[in-house]
Amino acid sequence: MGLDDKISNAAKEGIGKAKEGVGDATDNERLEAEGHKDQAVANAKQAGEHVKDAGDDVKDTFRG
Template identity: 90%
Template structure:
């Protein structure tokens, strides 16, 4: 996972958590749901990057 991807995903997750918190505090269900969505997208991207990293590690272990 590239550093830019890590930073971008962490920022997206942080924005999602903030939106969720603000939405919860203000009873704004739309904003809260948007925060959940942002976090889910960031987590999915992070998972995909971890899979790519694991595949690269396996390839490296077999001398590719």
């Protein structure tokens, strides 16, 4: 996973947590749900990148 991807995903997750917190504090269900969605998207992207990295590690093992 590239550093840019890690930073982007972490930022998206942080923004999602902030939206969720503000939505919860202000009883804004739409904003809270949007925060949950942002976090889920960031986590899914991170998981995909981890799978890709693991696949690359396996390929490297068999090449070496």
